[in-house]
Amino acid sequence: MKGKFITIEGPDGAGKTTQVKKISDYLRCKNIEVLVTREPGGTALGEKLREMLLTLEGESPVPEAEALIYAASRAQLLNKVISPALKRGCIVLCDRFVDSSLAYQGWARGLGIKELININGWFLKDCWPDITLILDIDPCQSLKRLQGKKDRLEREALEFHKRVREGFLKVQNLYPDRVKTVDASLNPEEVFQKILFEIKKSGIIKM
């Protein structure tokens, strides 16, 4: 049996991590086997690349290098973790995946969404998510939610975060069947109910 692949996307501070926890708790309560992972990271190599990407001080990677490092982490995660779990029939729930690259590197960094689809399509092949939920929120609101020390991407200017939001909305227009947006300015329980509605509507999980 083939499993199903769900990804959660959105700008920094949109509340993805809270929602990933709510969805996985819900599925486990229904006795559905779920594997939770995240990007960048999720493998030993991926976690090293994550640290490099988020904590690098001094010389920043050029956009092309940044896009390729995220892609390297993704290729490793896909082959080592996601594909085997899908083959076992699990539901895979991933905190960020390819659409972050399309929005951040493709649109906000200006490399081109088509170009990022080509780079990632090369190794994703037919392993694109079955459903992607974008937590949509005005960056003026989401950035206020970030607490403590900000990572390299979170320190970018408001203009950058506005482009990230635009990028996600463009991705939704490109893939209207797969990608759904959810208003993330609501309280966490309301956001969760909207996500659940979309997942049920898609029919990828019977519940």
Ligand code: TYD
């Ligand atoms: P995130 O998991 O949101 O970090 P945190 O756990 O601190 O909330 O993601 C790390 C950052 O990497 C985030 O700013 C988005 C960025 N990113 C990209 O620019 N491109 C990508 O392909 C991915 C997966 C993430």
